[in-house]
Amino acid sequence: MKNRKLLYRLLAGISIVFILYSLVANFISDPEATGFLSHKIGLKRELNLPAWLTVMRIHVVFACIAMAAGLLNFSRKIFDKSRRFHRLNGYVYLLSVLVVVITSGYMAPYATGGKISSIGFNALNMIWLVITIVAFVQIKKKRILQHRSWMIRSYAFCFTNMLIHLITTLFHQGFGLVYVTSYTIGVYGTIVLLLVIPSIIIKMIGQSVR
Template sequence: MTKKALWILFATMAILIGLYPTLYLFLDKKFGLLNTKDNGLFKNIFWSLSFYIHIISGGLALLIGWTQFSTKIRVRNLTIHRQIGSVYVISALISALTSLYIALYATGGLFTSLGFICLGFIWFYTTLTAFLQIKKGMIANHEKMMLYSYALCFAAVTLRIWLPLLVILFNDFISAYQIVAWLCWIPNLLIAFLIIKRIEKRETISYR
């Protein structure tokens, strides 16, 4: 029951935050985290284009990516699993690439920028590696890399969980944002690593 409840919570958060970018279609452009940006930055067409491509493609990746871990979908309809996977890979790679540029303008300076640049780079690497592994027929390696990839994609969710807590703790948005630039994804990777090790241990026992 607990496992099912966690799965539902996981999927719900992914869907809600995955749909979050649609709010920018209806609300003022200085909405959410954009409130911290200097007005001059909005005149940078390349930054604006990169930002909206990043949140739309990233939102789509988050919105559909969780379904890839559903055994029911994978077993019952492998074609749908592959089609969703293809859309996820393309969306994630685009979002990761654009994040590298917009991270240069991250609120909080160099420390914040480095956190988001590392996130974008590792997300791109794990996603591309997952794609290359499945093209080679290396399913186990593909599944591991996809788990890492989506753990990084899920940083969009964990950032929104950690940030208000850190703001309350430090009573300062800048300090909180500098920390969350790292905290939103490093624990996610650790959890993914532990899940993979648990799966490997289970498989090792089943082969004995």
């Protein structure tokens, strides 16, 4: 119980800070994504900037909604107070994940690092979508423990962007690798972490239903 409360508070703090950071960075500090786009060199496809920016903004907004919705549905107090809200909010999360995956699929061919990074992003999208669908199927079958475990795995993917940039910064500024190489390492390193970390968390919180 104590482990779960501590993890939830930590999760809430990180999620709220990252949501605020994402909105400020993408809509106030650098709405044209100038800094991020400066690293996209040697693209095989011509980038339609207005269209890309529109899709990117939709992507960011729904990624933030998914992160917020998922966080709320992990709250025991909210679950106990209103099962109906929990269920409806779950559909909000599901829809948000779908939008994020679709918009990410549009942006993947323009990923920093070229084709190899694009493949990584497409893999991330497919894994996240499959895991989320499995979580949805589990709750439809009334398998609450399994649903919770798969939702933990799904929610971890809300932190994809954060992990990619943390790993990129580590290898670029910490180890001196070129940005593009560091970014590609970030994409594939994130895939590994998103598959490993949730399993550790699931073991930490135990097997109780709530």
